[in-house]
Amino acid sequence: MLNEFKEFIAKGNVMDLAVGVIIGGAFATIVSSLTNDVIMPVVGAIFGGLDFSNFFLPLAANVDAASLEAAREQGAVLAYGAFVTAVLNFLILAWIIFLMVRAVNNMRRKEEAAPPPPAAPPADIVLLTEIRDLLKK
Known part of the structure; x- marks a missing residue:
């Protein structure tokens, strides 16, 4: 059973998936920071100093704080500003992934579009062609 597990882990697809998940997590951190x-x-700044991360609706009667963190300590809140930020993170990440997939697809199309060079004829055919051309002269 241990050997089967080693074979499973050593397969290329599992390792590729692990690398993709790790890089994806790091990339998500970069996109989150960008957003x-x-x-x-x-x-x-464009919309007059709005900070979406602190937009919330209090769901409890005793919530009267100005910041989201303080309001969460006081009771239940609906943090729709954090949701807007998460949606923007997703859209940016999806756009970047789309651009990367598009670039890879364009490279593949270029490789497929270029026809392979014709194969050189065998040496005996070349020799026979030369003999034929000499006989014509």
């Missing part, structure tokens, strides 16, 4: 630290402040 939270670059895009959302610009969007907030």
Whole structure:
């Protein structure tokens, strides 16, 4: 059973999947930072200093805090600003993945579109062709 497990883990697809998951997690962190630290402040500045991360609706009567973290400590809140930020993270990540897949597909199409060069004729055919051409002269 241990040997079967070793064979399963050693297969290329499992290793490729593991690498993809690890890189995907790291890439998601980069996209999250891009959204939270670059895009959302610009969007907030355009719309008059809005900070989407602190947009929430209190669901409990005793919630009167101004920030989302303080409001969560006081009771239940509907943090729709965090949801908007998560949706933007997803859209950015999906767009980047689309562009990467599109680039790979374009490279594959170019490889498929280029016809392979014709194979050189065998040496005996070349020799017979030369003899025929000499006999014509």
